[in-house]
Amino acid sequence: MGIRYLARRLITAGVTIGLIVVLNFVLFRMMPGSPERLLLGRMPGVSANVLATTREKWGLDKPLFPDQFVAYISSTVQGDLGFSFAARGRPVTEVLGQRLWPTLVLFGLGELIAIILGLALGAWSGWKRGGIVDFLGNGASLILYSTPYFLLGMGLLLVFATGLGWFPTYGMSEVGRAYAGPFDELIDVGRHLFLPLATVSLGLIGQYAIVMRSSIVETMSEDYITTARAKGLNDGRILRSHALPNALLPTVTLIAINLGYVVAGAITVEVVFNWPGLGTLTVDALASRDYPVLQGVFLLLSVAVVVANLVADLAYGLLDPRVRR
Amino acid sequence: MTAPVVPMSVGAAVRPVGGVGAFFKKLVRRRNGLVGLIILGTFTFLALVPDLLVGPLQTAVTAAGPRLGPPTAAYPFGTDELGRSVLNLTVHATRISMVIGLLATIITVGVGAVLGIVSGYVGGRLDGILMRVADFFLVLPTFVLAIILTAIIRDVLGTGSREIAGIRLSLLVIVIVIGITSWSSTARIIRAQTLSLRELAFIDRARVIGASSGHIMWRHILPNVVNLIVANAVLTFAGAILTETTLSFVGLGDPFQPSWGQLLDAARTVGAPSLGAWWYFLPAGTAVVMVVFAFTLLGAALDDILNPKLGTRR
C-alpha cells in the first residue's frame, strides 16, 4: 500500500471528522432558542453553579462566531462535551464511556459473527449457484434484509425468552445477583448477551450473504478463473486462491458503507433487550430531550463509523495491490 | 437509514423499455415483479379505504375490548393495552406508514435527482462540492442525525396538534428529515448517468444550437434518467418505510396517527414480547416485512428489465 493512498485516506477521514464536529456545532447552537434552551437548561438537578461555569466556559454571552465556535472546538478537543441533564449533571464523556463497552461487545461480536457466517454463506451459495443452499439462503437473506432488527429481536425475545424460557428477557446481567467467581459472572452475561447478539448477527448475515453471493458470481465469470481451471487446480484451491481474494474486495467496501446504517439497528436492538449500551442511552436521552448526551452520542458514533471506514479502506489497500496509485 | 447495501442499486447502463404498457407487461411476466405488485396492491387497497374495512380509527375513548386480550372472533388480532382492536389499528397504520413512505420517497428522490442532474451536467466546482457533501452523508450515521433533527425541529416548531392536509405536523417533520438524510445515494446514481449522457451527441447538438442549460437538463437529460429514477424510487420507498418504522420505534412516532412503527413501539413499551402478547406486534411487524420485501422484489425485477448486463451473464 502506497504512502499516498494512506495519506489520502487519513486526510479524508480527518476532514470528515472535522465536518462532523462543525455539524454538531451548527445543529445545537444555531437553532432558534439554542443553546440556552437545548444545551443548558430545563432539567432539574443541575446546580446553578454548574450552569454558570458552563455558560462562562462556552462563552454563551458572546457572539456565535468566532468566540462561541472557538470555545466549542477547544472544549470538544479536550473531551468536554457538557453535562447530562438526566444524569444530574454528570459529564457527558463519563456517561458515554460507561455505555460504550456494552455496545462495543454486542456489535463487535455481532459484526464478527455476521461477517464470518454471512460471507461463508454467500460464498457457498454463489459457488454452488442454483443449489439448495443457494435457494434457501437467498430466500432467507431477502426476508431477513426486509426485517427491521428490532422486530427480529422482539420475535426472538417472544419465542426463546418468554415462550421457552431459555434466556433472560432483559439487561446485561441479573440484578442483585452475587457471583461465585468471574467465570460465573461471564456465564450470566453470556446468557443475557445471547439473544441480542443473535439478533444483530442474523440481521447482518442476510445482507452480507447477498453481497458476497453476487460478488462471487461476478468473479466466477472472470478470465483468471478459467486460467485457474486450465491449470488443473481443484475446486477448493480455485475458490481459496482465486475466487475469494477477488470477491472479497467489493464486499469490504460494502460492509464499510453499511456501518453507518448498522447504527440504526444497534440502537433499536439495545432498546428491545434493555441492553445498557449507547442505544438505550440514545433513546432515553431522546425521551427526556437530554440534548448534550444526544450531541455526544452523535459525535461518538460518527467518529466511530468514520474510523471503521478508514480501517476498511486500509484493509482494501492491503487486499488489492492495484490501489497503490 | 436502513441499508441500501444490497447491490440492486440500478447500474449505469439503462436501456429504453418502450411504452408504459409494454413495461408493465414485462414486469408482470417476472415472478418477483408479479409477487411484489400483488403485495403492494393489497396494502395500497388497505391504505385507501381503512374506514370501509375496519371502521374509524379506535381511540382510548372508543375502545371497547378487553385489555391486551388474545385474538377472538370479535377481535381477530386481539386487543392492545387500552382495549382497542389491533386489526383496526394495523389497517389504519397502513395508511400512515404508506403515506409517510411515499412523501419521504418523493422528497428524497426529488432532491437526489435534481442535485444529481445539476451536479453531473454543470460539473466543475459545484459538482465537486455537491459530491463531497453526498459522500459525507453516505458515511454519516444518518439515523442518529435523523433522531436529533426530528427532536430539535419539533422542539423549535412546537408542533402541538397542527395538521397540514390531514397529516399531523409531527409526521411531516419525519418526512422532511428522511428526505434530508437520504438523498445522497440517489444523487450519486443519477449523477453517474448524467455524466455519461452529457457526452452523447444529441446533447452536444442541443448545446450548439444554443439551448440553455436548464432547457437541456429538463428536456434532454431528465427524460433519459426517468427509468433510473423510478427504479431508484422503488428501493428508496422500502428504505423510507424502514426508516419511518425505526424512528417511530425509538419514540418519535405520533400516537394520534399511529404508523406500524408507532404500534411496534407501543407494543414494546407495554412489554408485549415479555408478556407473550404476540398478537400486539405480529400484524404490524408482518406488514412492514411484507411491504419492504415487496419493494425489494419489485426493485430486483426492475433491475432485471432496465439493466441489460445481468441478462447476458452466463
Add this chain to the structure above:
Amino acid sequence: MTEPVTVASRRQWPLPRLADPAAPLLEVRNLKTHFRLEHGWLQAVDGVSFRLEDGEALGLAGESGCGKTTTALSLVKLLPENARIREGSIELFGIDLVPKAERAMQRYRWREISIVFQGAMNAFNPVRRVRDQIAEPIRYRLGQSETIAKARAVELLDLVGIPKKRADAYPHELSGGMRQRAMIAMALACDPAIVIGDEPTTALDVMVQAQVLQLLEQLRMDLGLSLILITHDLSVIAETCDRVLVMYAGRVAEEGPVSRVFTAPRHPYTRKLLGAFPSIHADRRTLEIIPGQPPDLTAPPPGCRFAPRCAFAMPVCTEVVPPEVRFADGVRVACHLFPTSDVQTVSVAPVAPAPPLAPPPSAPA
C-alpha cells in the same frame, strides 16, 4: 545432437500411467463439440480430426466463430456449462480424454496441455504476484515445495526475458508484452507435452507481437515444444508453424504443411482467406472480400458449409458433405472440386479449375 529426442526422454516428469509410447502425441478424431441453446444445438465443432506429432507446431486458422478456440478448449475440456463433446475421441499418448470425468481431467490440464490465453491482463489474477501464479501449478500439480516452486517460477520468468527483480510484480505492474511473456512462462511451468496458444499476440502492438512470436519460436527450438497456435492472423502461422489447419464453420476445410497450403491453397475458402488477408506486399485493390456471412450453426446448410459463399459451388455441394481428399504432398482438402476417385493420381501442383491466385508475396506490388 543427432540422437532423436522423444517425448519420454525429454520430459522431466513421468508420462501418465496408461500412456502408449508408440501412439502419436495427440490424435483427434471426428470431434463434435456442440452448445445447447434454447432452440437446439449449435454445432460449433462438427467432425474435426487432426494429429499433432511430438515437436510439431500446428496452426489453427479461420474466421472468428469458426470453432478454432472451441476445438482447442475441447482438448482440455474447459468448455462452458452448456457445451458437450457429443462424439469423437481425443487421444493424448493414446489415452482418450473424452470419457474422463472432471476430476480425472485435472491430471492432464497444465501438466500435459497448457494454454497461453489471449489478453494476459485478465488471464492473470489481479491480486496475486505473477511469480506466485506461475509457482502455483508447480507447487500443487507437481507437488514441489513452496521454495522450489518459487525459484523455478523465477527461472521461467528469466527464460522468457523477464528480469528477476520484476518477478514479484503484480500483473498490472507489467506491460502488455511482459504479461504475455509471463503467461508463456506460466504455460511452461509443468513442462507440458503440448502448449496451446489462443490468439497469444492479438492484443499486442506490432513490435511486441514480433518479439513474443520470436520468443515462442525460440522456446520451440530450445525445448522442443509441441505447439497448437490459434490465430486469425495467417502471417503468424506462416512464421511459426509447421502445418496449418484451416477451419470453416466448425469443420476442417484444408490441412497440410504451411509451405504447401500457403503457396498453393486448394480449398476455395483457403484461397479466399489468403486473398482476404492484407499483406504489406500486396496491392490493397487486390484484397479479396468473402461475400456473405458464415452460416447459422444451429441449422447449418446440408452438404458443404461453405457452399452458399463459394464461387465454384456445384449442385452436389449443397447436398453432399464433401469427403476429405488426401494429396501426396501431405495436404488434405474437403471439397467436391477434388473427386475422391482421383486421390491416388492428383498431382502435387494446384489443379483446375482453380483460377490464378492472388499475386504471391514475392510478386512486385
